[in-house]
Amino acid sequence: MFYLFMVSFLFIGQAQELKQLEKNSLLLKSLRQGYSAYLQETYPDEFRKDPIKFLTSHVDIPEFIDELKEQGDGIYTISCKSKKGSLIVRFNENGEIIKAVQRFKDIPIPHSIIADIYRDHKGWEVTNVVYRCISKKDKPNKQSFVVKLKKNNKKKKLRISPSLDTRLSKV
DSSP, X not given: OHHHHXXXXXXXXXXXXXEEOSSOSEEEEETTTTEEEEEOOSSTTHHHHOHHHHHHHHSOXXXXXXXXXXXXXXXXXXXXEOSSEEEEEEEETTSOEEEEEEEEESOOOOHHHHHHXXXXXXXXXXXXXXXXXXXXXXXXXXXXXXXXXXETTEEEEEEEETTTEEEEEEO
């Protein structure tokens, strides 16, 4: 809670306008135009499970763009952050998604991937997982998991790109 307060305070200090929608679990901020808002998740991990859907269902994108049109250059960037991750989305002046970048930590790994990890790295323990997905328009274009492993005093990182290559490789 303290961390969220400090992050909110930093963003508010830089923002030109603050709109509080409800008690918050996420901070929404336009990176260029200085807009912030607090958003409440309806159920736990709603944001993490489908961040783009969460953003578009909680924010009236056309209204957001209309409010900032005079200040903008035709591209509007919105950033959403939670304790577990973030989403940065760029919209054009029509409200269509140009690009989205998601980054989440300590998320569940799909069963097929975790099975491959434990099969190929017997005795190793998964200590950290970071998921990253880059989307063009609203379709995922590139996704990867960075998995940190530990065994005794040894550490290893794996980068797994399930959509592009199912083989495991060292980072």
